[in-house]
Amino acid sequence: MVRRSGSFRSGSPLPGARTSGQRRFEAAFLAAAYRTMAGMRRRGCALRPTSVVTRVRLDSPSLALQVHEVALDHVLADVLPVVVGGRLRGVPGLRVHPGRDHLDLRSPDGELRLLGVTRERWRQAVAAGLPIGLAMSDTLDPLESELSPALPVDLMSGVLRRLPLWRGAAWLDGIVVDDAVELYWRGGPSSESVAAILAGSSCGIPSSTAVPYSFRNAVRGVALHAASPHAMTTSAEPEWAWAEWLAGTAPGPAVDERAVRPTRIRADVPDLWEQHEMRAALALRDISxxxxxxLHHGVPPARIAALTGQQEKDVDRVLAGGKVESYDTLTDIAKGLGVPLGYMGLAHDEQVESDVPCGCAELDERTKRDRFLAHAALVTIGSTVTNWGCRAPSCRSARPV
Structure with a gap:
């Protein structure tokens, strides 16, 4: 359990970032981690996105994270600063300092250590095409000095330091809406238990409130808001929440979902769907x-109209601030541009499986039981294997979620 592992004892609060700059740095890193996890889901990666960060160490001078070997290159690609199309991507001001058995990431705001990344592993990442121009530079690019979008850094820093809470979920995603952080995940611990832990336990985020949400298909959510310290009340440790969390935190397989996979890849449309501004606009269905x-990234209105099936005058109306509220039109826009439907809250459906004949009726009970126990053993050790049991859509036997 997070609060009872490592150097933390029951009742001992988790240490937070010491400075506002460190909180800004950790918030920017979390935003990049969201992009990594979302990208893994879009690509159908076998590794569960919640396994990207396998360990969080808070007992060192700076925050230290262990990143899964499979995800390391993806994390670095999203974290390291790079200028693309006149815009800065990654964490502004971040510079890399390789060590013998770790990789230090430092910026004028703060620092973070990636554990287990040797110099040889860093050289391999660079050889694979990692953009390191800015990350190894001694000077700041003018774009790195520009003001970043305002983020609820206290909440986001707190979430980064508590990522192990979601290790039992199939995936985790987060968006910023005004001064709130909305977290969504599938499977794993219940939204009620996570909300109680985040807002009312010794591992909670100080001066915060958490509102739980539940959706269909085992999708859960929590909305985090900052609260005045004077308005907070002291309550007993929510042991029921820890019990529910523990019961729902056995690592499970990755989930392949149609909602987060683009219906088609558009080679002539920039892959902008993981950028903070774009994700916020998609979540709010702000088509304008x-x-x-x-348009800013070079896609002309005529091309937008051709892809979405709209008339150019309708695209011009939307660009001028017009709203799009029709579900069918929103779906056509998402499919035409290659936006994952789930990013706009338009679908949370599973990938439809091809029809195969069901042979369960011919299996004896011992074979069925052996299959299930083998799968349970794989899940217990964190395997991402999902092809167990019957794959026929018409089968009525128990199947994994």
């Missing part, structure tokens, strides 16, 4: 902002 971002 979506079109303006595409």
């Amino acid at each position: 902002a979506v079109y303006l971002l595409l």
Whole structure:
């Protein structure tokens, strides 16, 4: 359990970032980690996105994270600063300092250590094409000095330091809406238990409130808001929440979902769907902002109209601030641009499996039981294998979620 592992004892609060700059740095790193996890889901990666960060160490001078070997290159690609199309991606000001058995990431705001990344592993990442121009530079690019979008850094820093809470979920995603952080995940611990832990336990995020949400298909959510310290009340440790969390935290397989996979890849449309501004616009279904971002990255209105099936005058109306509220039109826009439907809250459906004949009726009970126990053993050790049991959509036997 997070609060009872390592150097932390029951009742001992988790240490937070010491400075506002460190909190800004950790918030920017978390935003990059969201992009990594979302990208893994879009690509159908076998590694569960919640396994990207396998360990969080808070007992060192700076925050230290252990990143899964499979995800390391993806994390670095999203974290390291790089200028693309006149815009800065990654964490502004971040510079890399390789060590013998770790990789230090430092910026004018703060620092973070990636454990287990040797110099040889860093050289392999660079040889694979990692953009390191800015990350190894001694000077700041002018774009790195620009003001970053305002983020609820206290909440986001707190979430980064508590990522192990979601290790039992199939995936985790987060968006910023005004001054709130909305977290969504599938499977794993219940939203009620996570909300109680985040807002009312010794491992909670100080001066915060958490509102739980539940959706269909085992999708859960929590909305985090900052609260005045004077308005907070002291309550007993929510042991029921820890019990529920523990019961729902056995690592399970990755989940392949149609909702987060683009219906088609558009080679002539920039892959902007993981950027903070774009994700916020998609979550709010602010199509005007979506079109303006595409326009800024060189996609002309005529091309937008051709992809979405709209008339150019309708695209011009949206660019001028017009709203799009029709579900069918929103779906056509998402499919035409290659936006994962789940990013706009339009679908949370599973990938439809091809029809195969069901042979369960011919299996004896011992064979069925052996299959189930073998799968349970794989899940217990964190395997991402999902092809157990019957794959026929018409089968009525128990199947994994």
